[in-house]
Amino acid sequence: MGFPGVWMTESESMVYRVVPKCACSSIGQIMFYSDHGRYFDGDIHDATEGLHKWAYERSQQPIENAVRNGQALSFTCVRNPYGRILSSFFDKIAGIQRNGNRYRGKLVPQLIQTYGIEVGSPEDGFDFDQINSFRRFLLFARDTIRWRRPMEPDIHWSAISGHVSTFITNGGHYDQIFFTETFNDGMRKVLAAAETPVQLDVEDVPRFNESEGHGPKRAHKISDYFDDLSRHLVWEMYHNDFKLFRYDFDDPDNKMPVGDIDLDEVHAKLGR
Incomplete structure (x- = not known):
């Protein structure tokens, strides 16, 4: 089955499992910038060059190799259901x-x-x-x-855990999973752990909300x-999303997670 929904920088510094409606436009643009020193001109979902995507046959072998050898930092991002x-x-x-x-x-x-x-x-x-x-x-x-x-x-309303799980069941392993709600902090940790050709400060990144307006x-x-x-x-x-990613089911107005994600638990439960 491979790794559907996975993007990777051409430098193979980062492997990202896309989860729709979880800041994927911003993350894709940051990955693009970290290789090329500029943002993609347009919606990053439309980019056919400058970023490996599993949807393109030419990208599949590089992505598979990077995931299998575990050298690229692998991550994803989740959001309150x-x-x-x-x-x-x-x-x-x-x-x-x-x-x-x-x-x-x-x-x-x-x-x-x-x-x-x-x-x-x-x-x-x-x-x-x-x-x-x-x-x-x-x-x-x-x-x-x-x-x-x-x-x-x-894909925009199927469970987050379903998206996250395919990467694990097909042989991948997440180094980091962070929250959309604390995006800057989570993305900063990803960039700090990845060896990117171009450095950037998350605080300087514009928001790429393609649906806005x-x-x-x-x-x-x-x-x-x-x-x-x-x-x-x-x-x-979404009961698995609430439990695995530590979101508050009892208070819909509390968008913030109520605990830290346990990566071992995520891999154990979603890798079955």
Whole structure:
């Protein structure tokens, strides 16, 4: 199966398992800069050169070799499941994508028809009931994850632990896993441990949020979106993420982790 979702610097200083909606644009740009002394001009997801990606056949052997010999620093980044699923909704369902279209073509019209979701439009200032529509989206996300209907779960709302696990089960080992919520501190430790051709200070890195400005702004605090049923659905989908990555299930408004990640536990539980 190899290492799907893995990016690596051309200098082989860093190997990164991408987890969607967990600062992957910023991390990819930092990796690019650490090799070339400049940021990629555009969305790093569109870069076809300057960064090894498992999706490109020419990159697969270098990535596999680097992972197998363990010389490159291997890492990933995780995020609070409450904030991540909300971000997925506002970006991928309610927002307009950078190509000017809705995400995945017919997906949003299908959700409007089947689940009764509203998303508004740029013309009406994205005027819709955010809380009601998000809760309906959660039902859809749960259906895709539990029953794989009406479609396979999308990478943007499938569990973080599922993304993280493929690297381990296929023979990789993480040196570091850090939190989106303490991004600068975590990324600084990665850069300190990796031998990069170009040095950079994380404090100087701009934020590369490719979805920013293309959809509605969240109008309420996080806990307002999650009633008892919603929290039940979130636990059903993401209980491993809460437990392994030490996030607070009981307080949706507490985005910060409540403990440190135990890398040995992550490898033991996700490597089965």
